[in-house]
Amino acid sequence: MSSRSFELLMSVDRNGHESLHAQVERQMRDAIRGGTLRPGSEVPSTRDLARRLGISRPLVMEAYAQLAAEGYLALRQGAAARVADTAPLQQVRDLPPESFSTEIFRYDFRPGIPDLSTFPSARWLKAVEAALKAMTPNDFGYRQRFGVWPLRQALAEYLGRVRGVSADPRQILITSGFEQARTLLARALSRRGVTQLAVEEPGYADRDVWIAAGFTLIPVAVDKAGIDVAALARSKAQAVLLSPAHQYPTGVVMSGPRRLALASWLQERNAVAVEDDYDAEFRYDRAPVGALQGLAPEHVIYAGTSSKTLAPALRLGWMVVPPELLLLLEDELRQIDYGRSRIDQFAMAHFITTGDFDRHLHKMRALYRDRREALLVALRAELPEVEVSGISAGLHAAVRFPRRLNEEAIIERAKKRDMGLGFLRRHYLGGAPEESTLLLSYANMPESALRSGVRTLATILD
C-alpha cells in the first residue's frame, strides 16, 4: 500500500483530545486488525507518512515504535517497516446472543423479587458519603477481606435484635449474597466429608449447583410445621439446607417443637444446618420468628442477605458461622475472592447503625402488608375455589387449586398477557402432588396492578 492510499486510511485531527501520535497509532492498529493492512505488507517510511499527514517525523516514529512494541509492526534497521508477518488477525464474530437479559413483565407474580421501585436512594447515598468520610487510607486497601469490622459489629447487633441470632462479630463473614455463600459452603462441606445433603421437598429450585459440586441430595418432605425431622433422622443426611422462618416456596413457618427436634438431631448426629434466612424480616401477624441459629449456634450456619430487604442489585449478604467451622470457611473465602467492596460495607454499617435500615424495613413491611391484603381480597373475589397458604410471612403466597391445571399452557398464555407466573411443581426433586399450586408474589406490584393482575389471571385460567 502506497503512502498515497494511506492518506485515505488515515487522517489527523489537530483539535481532537487524542494526541497526534496516538491518532496515527490507533488508525494503523485498526487497519491491521481489520485486515486492510495485510500481514507482511510494507508500510510507508516515517518520513514519507509524516509529510503526507502534515505532521512531524518524530511523531510518526513514536507511533511506529509503539506498534512494533505491541507486535503489530516489524521494524528492521535499514529496511522498510512492514506489518508483522503473523497469521491474519481475525475480527471477533459469531458472538452468542445477549445472554444476560431477563424477562420483564407488567404483571410479575414470580416469587423472589422484592419491590424494586422503593430503593432508599437518598439515604443510601448519604450512607456512601459517610462511609467515604469514615474510611482511613488503609481501609481502601486489601484489608478485612472477610468483612469490615464496623459492618460485622452492626450485623451482630441487628441480627441479635431482629432475628434472634447469637453471634460474635468475628463469626460474621460478608458475602455477595446467598449464591456466593452456597459456593463457599459447597467447598467447605465437601472438605469436611459431607456428601449427603438433605434439602426441603419442595424447596429452592436452584439445586443443580449442589449436585455439580458432588453432593447427593436427599429430599425431605415439608409439612405444615416445616421439614419432617423424623424423616430427616431416618435418612443418611450429614447436613441439611433449609428455610425455617418462611419456607421457600411453601411459606410454612417451622413450628417450635419441630425446631427443638431439629436442634436435637443436629447435636446427636453432629450435623450442620444451613439456614437460608432470605426474607424473614417480613412477618405480618406478629414479630418474625427468631432464627434457628439462636437455638443451636454450634451447628447452624446462618445465611442472610440484603436482596429482599434492600435490593438484589446491592449484592450484599452475610453468614454467621459456628466457631468450629470459621477457619474452614475463611480458608475457602480466601481462595475464591478478596471480599466485597469496602465502601459498600462501610455504607451498610452506617445504614444499620443510624436506624435507616429499621425505618426502611418498617416502611416496607407496611407496604407489603397492604399488597398482601390486596392480593387476598382479589383472590377471594376472582378465584374463590383456591386455598391460599404461606402468607403469614415473606413476599409471596402459595395458591392451591383443587385440580391439576395445564401449567405449561397457562404460563405461555400468561406471557402473552405480559404476566410472569411460576408453579410449585418445579420445586420438587421427586414426585409433586397431583393438584396445581401457583406461587404468587405480591411484592413488586402496586395494589392496582395486583387487582387487575388477578382479574387477568382469572381469565387466563378460565
Added chain:
Amino acid sequence: MSSRSFELLMSVDRNGHESLHAQVERQMRDAIRGGTLRPGSEVPSTRDLARRLGISRPLVMEAYAQLAAEGYLALRQGAAARVADTAPLQQVRDLPPESFSTEIFRYDFRPGIPDLSTFPSARWLKAVEAALKAMTPNDFGYRQRFGVWPLRQALAEYLGRVRGVSADPRQILITSGFEQARTLLARALSRRGVTQLAVEEPGYADRDVWIAAGFTLIPVAVDKAGIDVAALARSKAQAVLLSPAHQYPTGVVMSGPRRLALASWLQERNAVAVEDDYDAEFRYDRAPVGALQGLAPEHVIYAGTSSKTLAPALRLGWMVVPPELLLLLEDELRQIDYGRSRIDQFAMAHFITTGDFDRHLHKMRALYRDRREALLVALRAELPEVEVSGISAGLHAAVRFPRRLNEEAIIERAKKRDMGLGFLRRHYLGGAPEESTLLLSYANMPESALRSGVRTLATILD
C-alpha cells in the same frame, strides 16, 4: 426460679425504643441462652410475671408465644410453662483470634498496593449519585448478572483506547477482581480439559489456588524480553498465565517479537493465555504497551482490575473473553455468584464516560512518576551497588544486590523499624538465583517517606 427472682433478671423500660413484649422476649431468650434459666425449669405464669413487671398480661402472653414458636419455651394447655427441655444451649466461645487483620507499616515497600490516600471520594460519590439516578426499577433486581450494559460499553471503549484491547461489550464480564476471575478460570479451564498450566518464573506468588484446583504448574523462565516462548513451546502447557505489560514481579515489559511468537504459539497449539493486566495503566517513558489480547483476541482471556487504578477496596474487575469461551465462563459465573453490585457498576460506567477516570489516571501517573524518581535518586545515593530494573511501568522496582543477603533476618529487622519488605525469592516455584533481589514499591508512600525509608533500609542492610 420464682417470679420474684425474675424481677432481678428482667425489667422493662417504658421509654425505650423497644416494645414491651420485645423487651420481655429478649431478656428471657438471653437468660435461657446464657444458662440462667435452665432447660426444663418452670417459668412464672403470664399473669404472675405481668403483675410483677407492671405490664399487661397480653404483652407477656405475646412474648411467651413468640419464645415458644422459636423453640425456647414449651407451653402446654393447663400446665405451667417451662424452658424447653433441650440440651443446654452453649454460649459461643473459643473463637480464633481475629484473622482478618493485615500488617500496616510506616514504610511499606511491599509491592501490590497503590497509593491509598488519593481515592477520588468526591468524584466517586458523584458517580454513585448519577448511578442511582440513572437506574430504573428493574436495574435494582437480579438482571445483568454478568455485568451491566453501560459498564460493559464503557469498558469496551476504554480498554480499546487505553489498552489496545479488541472487545465487543458482550465479551466483557464483570468480576470482583482478579481473584474471582481466577476462580472462574480454574473451573472453566478444568472443564475444557486443561491440566498443564504454564506460569511465569518468577511470577505472581499466589499459586496454591491453581494447584488446589488440580492444575500442574509448569514454570517458564522470564528473561529481559518476557516469558521464554521457545521454552513454553517445548513444554506440555495447554494454557499460560502471564503479565506481559509489566511482568509481576520482575517488571519486564514483553517485547514485540516475543509477543508475536506467543501469538503464533497460541494459535498453533490452540492454547489459551490468561493476561493479568494488573497495573499496565502506569507507564512512564511512553504510552503503555497495548495488551497482548489485541494481537490474539481468539486465544487470550484478558483480566483487568480497578485495584491499582482506583483502590483495592472497590473490588471491581473485568474479563474480556474470547467468543468461543464466553458461554463456558458465563456458565461458571452463573454457578458461583449473582454478580457485583449494580450500583457500583453504574457508578464506574459514569466515572469512565465522564472522563473522571482518565483525569484520575493522569493525576496518579504524575504522582507515581515523581515517587519513582524519588526512589531512584535515593537508591543511587544510599545503595550505589544495586542494579535497578522493571521501572519503565507499574508501581514497583526490582533491586538486585550483587550477593545473597540474609533475607529472613532483614525482613525481621525491617519490621522492627516499622518497614514492610518483600524479596523476589518467594516468587520462584523452582530454584531462585543466588543473588538477592528486593521488590520495592514506591506507590503508597510520599516522597519524603521514600527518602527516609531508603536511608533506613540502607542502615538495616548495613
